[in-house]
Amino acid sequence: MATTKNIKIDSKIPEGALSEKWTNYKAHQKLVNPSNKRRLDIIVVGTGLAGASAAASLGELGFNVLNFCIQDSPRRAHSIAAQGGINAAKNYQNDGDSVYRLYYDTIKGGDYRAREANVYRLAEVSNNIIDQCVAQGVPFAREYGGTLANRSFGGAQVSRTFYAKGQTGQQLLLGAYSALSRQVKKGSVKLFTRREMLDLVIIDGKARGIIVRNLVTGKIERYAAHAVVIGTGGYGNTFFLSTNAMGSNGSAAWQVYKKGAYFANPCYAQIHPTCIPVHGTNQSKLTLMSESLRNDGRIWVPKKLEDAKALQAGKLKGRDIPEEDRDYYLERRYPAFGNLVPRDVASRAAKERCDAGYGVNNTGLAVFLDFSEAINRLGKDVVEARYGNLFQMYEKITDSNPYEEPMMIFPAIHYTMGGIWVDYELQTSIPGLFCIGEANFSDHGANRLGASALMQGLADGYFVLPYTIQNYLADEIRTPRFSTELPEFLEAEKAINERIEKLMSIQGHRSVDSIHKELGLIMWDFVGMGRNEEGLKKALVELKRIKQVFWSDVFIPGEAKDQNTELEKALRLADFIEIGQLMATDALHREESCGGHFREEYQTPEGEALRQDDKFSYVGCWKYMGEDQEPQLIKEELNYEFTKVQQRNYK
Amino acid sequence: MGVFFLNSSIGRKFVMSITGAALVLFLTFHSIMNIFVIISPEIYDSICHFLGANWYALIGTIGLALLVVIHIGFALMLTIQNRRARGKDAYQVTARPNGVDWASQNMFVLGVIILGFLCMHLYQFWSKMQLVELIGKINGEEIHVAGSVVVQHLFQSPVYCVLYIIWITALWFHLTHGIWSSMQTLGMSNNVWLPRIKCISEIYATIICLLFVAIPIYYLIVNLIS
């Protein structure tokens, strides 16, 4: 691992007081006049909350936008699966919320590893998002008086989460999708569905286009533009089993990394505490049960090891265990926040109990989430009104009735805080390449609070990027449109074709999924919830072996120039393996515990995460140095000017 | 407004539902009139006379024929379009989902059955009643057919009684779906009224069909007893 201090990172934070930075920026940035906007092309990859909102807003401004997605429709991007809600500092509940408080909760929730100026801007524009979405016809939940309703989420002491049943992500995405559709009709946005970005084209040091594979015909296509925006989500599927969609992948991010964009904090991965446990080896993905369940559900395991053994053997059921023999370990350890501690804390506590042998299902990897007390206190009707759809979903999957039997849950990979490094303008280290939403290293530091992902995606797309990208494009108005016949495009296409040919010609004996599952197990065991030096080193060895297995023994049936699902998966897996390596490298180097990154060597006597602020208060940016070369670490120091850095305490 | 009746799907459905609703009104009248053949043949005959070879009855008949023709014409058009919309490959396995009435998926077939019996009906009744009077009028004769006699004569045959019962059964199926469907198409439905409208249309269809079917059943029983 080569560390170089002489590469200076400029995060372009504007001058001034925290609350004035964004206003100042907007007042002084360069803009593009309307007649010039028509002449500028922007490629937006991804149609999730960030991608769709950015493409729509840029189209409204008059830019010529090309928007790509891998699904058959922009509406299917995985933002759609977000359940709980979206935060905003509206203070409609009069409970003392403010922009500053939302900012502070987010910084603290992120374990003081996020950039102050970015997070403050996020909190500032959060209110505009709610206004915008309501104007689009998003049917948020309402009170009888007709005003908007709110609910509480982990890591906050105010009620600031807006929601639309358990389908908030869906409704927000459909809002952005409708705005996008309007621009498609107007002709300002051209939509390219079932296309997967395979490479970035750089001309004279600036991002000028992309190479994509048409997933229906298998043809390689070239697209040019004045700027490229990546909004392709996170890389949680490195673990094979995650709450991400099956198609979610880190390939677009990985390709731009390989072209020179820095990858920041790859080891920060969020593990969500309330997912339905793994049932067997055929499991393809994990289903999240909304964090809102922790409002009324109580988490426990048996106090006695023999009870746990009986549960694991199927001889006992959860309801058979008497009250006095139950260990409500979150309430025991964190009396102040109880079952509503942040996600990283709740996940680690579950792992700790299961590691100690107290798991409650046949694999020993599950804890109870129990509603019996809530049903007794509130009545079944009230519980059904609040969580009915989630209970139904649980029963469909597990065939167990959560009104009678406590739910079984276990943590699963959910979200990646790390991602492509961006400056205050959301521009990567490659000029003209921007990165938004979960794909960038984002505003969440080392841990993201519930209901903040939707906020960040939409903030980036609606209210930040449409401004900041103009500061770059203002200097591009004299640049004519590019031909995709330029040598840079042809070379990139050639390289892609060679890579595909190489994959197709291996003709080995392993299916893509079988290798991916193996990768997932290694990641989960050594780069998962609890990490240590020995394990991470072992992971790096194992990952190298997996990479070798993949490139020598994978089997892809069918043809390259045709619809080919296995080839799509193989191209993604090739990148996942390398992402896994970078995650392990980053996790190994960060000798501290913070947020989603827990190094077992660094914990308080009570088992809480122990940061090393004197050594690691920086963003770890990785620069690609070539195939099988050690990446180079570049540090962006985090100087907390406005907030006092403290040990997180939820007790 | 243009020709949306023809070139939009909801417009075409609008025509179906309006003509359908008008035919339901006619059936309502017809069924009430019919029942008098049992209660009081005199009254029945005087209604028949009233609806004989008069200009208003003629206009009514032509209007009615027009409604039937439009209803059938649009049904044909919709059915052809809908078959095309289904695509070229048919499903290998199909199942009727819970809550979907058999009638609703077989309206065209029911319509064809009804149309077939209607032809028989026109030949057996209308051609021997109003038509005879009309032809008479053209030839300068005043003819009064006693409708009740024609009815009584025909329903001497138990075969015809049974055929009529089958016809009305098909009509019942057609109406149970048709009545609420026409209201749905006209937009007169919401979450609360949807089940109510369905219930109302079943009751209404049942009443109409009971009135119709009462006559062949009555004659079947009378014939059995005698």
Added chain:
Amino acid sequence: MEKSINITLKVWRQRGPKALGKFETYQLNNVSTDSSFLEMMDQLNEQLIADRKEPVVFDHDCREGICGMCSLYINGHPHGPDEDITTCQLHMRKFKDGDVITIEPWRSHGFPVIRDLMVDRSAFDKIIQAGGYVSVNTGGAPDANATPIAKPIADLAMDAASCIGCGACVAACKNGSAMLFVSAKVSQLALLPQGKVEAMARAKAMVAKMDELGFGNCTNTGACEAECPKNVSISNIARLNREFLSAKFKD
């Protein structure tokens, strides 16, 4: 409790949009009843790959019933023989040992087959592009609480908005009609004051596009509602009819 079953699958295989398709029969053993239907399909594909054959192509993504990507017409039902779920939420415990399961793509003129069980549903995007939005630009929206909306109205709009655009309504409809899909969007926006302004133009534009794309005429069979994984009600269709007819009569 978990157990294993052996099943026979009859799967529609079609090389491309213009190719002729046919059913292939596969035997699949040791399927865990705790698997989801799509995990069973994964297992089938792993078996095919092990035999060095091309796997069955089908659309799927989130596998938690919200993205609307998964389709499959299973034993005569879109999304299979269970209620209020998508195919990805269907579990193998709904089947018995020895069952023969027939799997077909959505069949409709509006959804041409791309390959095997994968169909092209971009017609739905085109319908939304015709008018399924509120014409509001980013920025400058009034405060979210400026216009109160009665809770029952907001709830009704939410029920309509829960449509996931999967196309099961079209697949289930013997007329290949997309009325439930169109009416859900028209209803959601017509119910809310923000969307009411353009309600008439929207209804006309979306219906015209739907007709143009070759979807059939609704005959109120209600199969769409019965098979809808999100329980979208056909009373939305009545509302669409109302909106459309009143718009046309006002012209």
